[in-house]
Amino acid sequence: MVPLSYYLVLSGFLFACGVTGFLIKRNIITIFMSIELMLNGVNLSFVAFAAHWHSLAGQVFVFFVMVVAAAEAAVGLAIIIAVYRTRETLNVDQVNLLKL
Amino acid sequence: MSVHLILFLAFGAVAVAGGVNLLAQTHPINSALSLIAVMAALAGEYLLLGAEFVAAVQVIVYAGAIMVLFVFTIMLLNTGEEERTKGSHIAILFGIPGMLVASLLVAWVMLRHSGTGAVAAGALPGDPRTIGQLLFHEFLLPFEITSVLILIAIMGAVVLASKPPTAPARKVD
Missing domain, CATH: 1.20.5 (Single alpha-helices involved in coiled-coils or other helix-helix interfaces)
Incomplete structure (x- = not known):
């Protein structure tokens, strides 16, 4: 038996890692991976709560989160490729204008 | 200490190490590989919680499809080490302590106020x-x-x- 709070602490730590990576990283792709890390942390708390409350709805939500993550990764990486094609850099400090 | 708790701690340690390594590495490909380690460890946690199908989908879709997309983009764009600027140093100066404080606060609140709810291994067969x-x-x-x-x-x-x-x-x- 593992207390529910242990799972929530692990989930919260992964989410905090994701937020920090989102803030301190300067490479667009790494920033994107930090978002995936945040989504993974949330998924863990969904599954833990599903087991705790004996409701499978939490596990179904995980699938929807995964679908949103997949869609976001596909569109986001396409945007990154488009940005790289016009600016030839992936550093967000140099991508500070919406226009070319 | 039950086997369940030992397995939870082992997978949790891998996940935490991967998450920290994602922040510590400067090359995107290393960050991507540590993120894959986090996802594999989380699949183990899902198995412990009894969510077999979620664990399989986590490995197939997340670690298999989404991360391959990431690695493919990193290879395609041929990215190098990330450059640190003045702004990113300030962000590191405030971001890392902020993350530690937030994690400790969450851990303290959870461990203190969450009651005695415990999750058994395979509690809910998914x-x-x-x-x-x-x-x-x-x-x-x-x-x-x-x-x-x-x-x-x-x-x-x-x-x-x-x-x-x-x-x-x-x-x-």
């Missing part, structure tokens, strides 16, 4: 049959909306990543 029945009856409308979302994402990715038709073709050096 086999594909049960998940599928739930997905196609109770969550049918969100499921169908999801398919539209995926379709839009596919079209958006194709439109965004394809070359603009008016731009002249760049010469290969």
Whole structure:
């Protein structure tokens, strides 16, 4: 038996890692991976709560989160490729204008 | 100390190490590999919670498909080490202590106020049959909306990543 709070602490730590990576990283792709890390942390708390409350709805939500993550990764990486094609850099400090 | 707790701590240690390593590495490919380690460890945690199907989908979709997309993009764009600027040093100066404080606060609140609820190993069997029945009856409308979302994402990715038709073709050096 593992207390529910242990799972929530692990989930919260992964989410905090994701937020920090989102803030301190300067490479667009790494920033994107930090978002995936945040989504993974949330998924863990969904599954833990599903087991705790004996409701499978939490596990179904995980699938929807995964679908949103997949869609976001596909569109986001396409945007990154488009940005790289016009600016030839992936550093967000140099991508500070919406226009070319 | 039960086997369940030992396994939880082992997978949790891998996940935490991967998350910290993602922040510590400067090359995106190393960050991507540590993120894959986090996802594999989380699949182990899902198995401990009894969510077998979620664990399988985590490995197949997340670690298999999404991360391959990431690694493919990193290879395609041939990214190098990330450059640190003055702003990123300030962000590190405030971001790392902020993360530690937030994590400790969350851990303190959870461990102190969450009561004695415990989760047994395999408490809720999430086999594909049960998940599928739930997905196609109770969550049918969100499921169908999801398919539209995926379709839009596919079209958006194709439109965004394809070359603009008016731009002249760049010469290969």
